[in-house]
Amino acid sequence: MGKLTVQALRVVLVVVLAGTVFIQALMLWTLISGNDPEDGSVPLAALRFITVFGLVTVQVAVVSVWRLVTMARRGTVFSHAAFRYVDRVIGAIVAAALVWFAVTAVNAPGQRDDPGVTLIMGGIGLAILGVALVVLVLRTLLAQAARMRDELAEVI
DSSP states (O other): OOHHHHHHHHHHHHHHHHHHHHHHHHHHHHHHHTOOOOOSSSOHHHHHHHHHHHHHHHHHHHHHHHHHHHHHHHTOTTSHHHHHHHHHHHHHHHHHHHHHHHHHHHHGGGGTTOHHHHHHHHHHHHHHHHHHHHHHHHHHHHHHHHHHHHHHHHHO
């Protein structure tokens, strides 16, 4: 992996991590301060709590990807430790899908006049689960590459 690629990815990861922490702080401040104007249509406190939890899933994925990039840069990505980080990314994506389904469920009563919105949101949740499956396939490829590397090392 090239130096420029690693630097660009790290910049993106830092921006995403800083942004999620900032949004979490605002959401928690709003929940704690009690200055949450509700009009009764959607429980905003529930959505804010779900948002905070959803951002945690993003943060777990960002930190895990950072560690994987570091391992790739050092040439240790085929170690067993890498699988732990890939598993965390998969878990974070699945958790994000569950959070999205929770948002869909909280939002659904307000969409009685237009149930298509709820169906679209459910489809987005399925797409998020699809991303987890893609990462799971990539994990399998990483495992196969690690085995091939070990076998090649034995031959040499």
